[in-house]
Amino acid sequence: MSLGSVEIFEVGPRDGLQNEAAEIAVADKVALVDCLSGAGFKRIECASFVSPKWVPQMAGSADVLAGITRVPGVRYAALTPNMRGFEDAQVAKADEIAVFGSASEGFSKANINASIDESLDRFAPVIEAARMIDLPVRGYVSCVVECPYDGAVDPAAVARVADRLFAMGCYEVSLGDTIGGGTPDSIARMLMAVRDVVPVGRLAGHYHDTGGRAIDNIDASLALGVRVFDAAVAGLGGCPYAPGASGNVATEAVAAHLERLGYETGLDMDVIAKAADMARAMRG
């Protein structure tokens, strides 16, 4: 019996590849996205309009968006930390954008060179400009249980940032266990705080698998009503400003797990396996 559907938001071409030290050719990134486009995802994050000095691997993002073959029904997403990023994403015809904040001050400063409040001030015009052209904006909150600089993170701090992002107009808030320190207990405590301020149907779990507990954390989140999870094919990734962050939870592992539990993902496992092979070949 089906338990209903769960969506996997594929972030491999962005969150996965951004962390690779060796330069990956735009053509290889395009091939990966094109392969993923046939797997049944509704949303694929494949670009990031950030400073190339901060994240050199994402410098070719406009070329990636120009080179892919867009499949109807798939939204191709890009990170945009500020108005400059928004303008570049608009020119490149990203189908949706994302602003990315943090629940901890230490990571906020290290990742985007701003305090939490400063970052929210920067996001406001981005979200407003996107609203004017009907471009959906997703909001990320990083370090939802643990920060590599500040240690344990209070669930109330996560709820505060998630609440602000949602109130500002983000259609969904993705909760990032950036360094994979979460456990089913700490993830559940965090989610219960966030669920009080943002409807659970507007939340996504974004769990890195550093501690090997991402699948357990997804189970804890499913039990609390979360039905969208970010994952990266082949478990690519990490974050350049979060020392110790290993890859995102692997898409193929999450999809297989969800299907075993009785959820529908709408994904073609053979295509995902092929994309995972491509992703592994790209990894240095």
Ligand code: HMG
């Ligand atoms: P800043 O130095 O404070 O900003 O950086 P600035 O406005 O002073 O600009 C500095 C330089 O960057 C200038 O160039 C700007 O033109 C340029 P310069 O004069 O030195 O030659 N610049 C840009 N270039 C291209 N695109 C732009 C842009 N903006 C400014 N949009 C800034 C602030 C946000 C730009 C910087 O800190 C940055 O780019 N950070 C990005 C960090 C990043 O991408 N991290 C990884 C993504 S987050 C993540 O992975 C977590 C997540 O997966 C969830 C989770 O796992 O928790 C989402």
Ligand code: MG
């Ligand atoms: Mg991430």
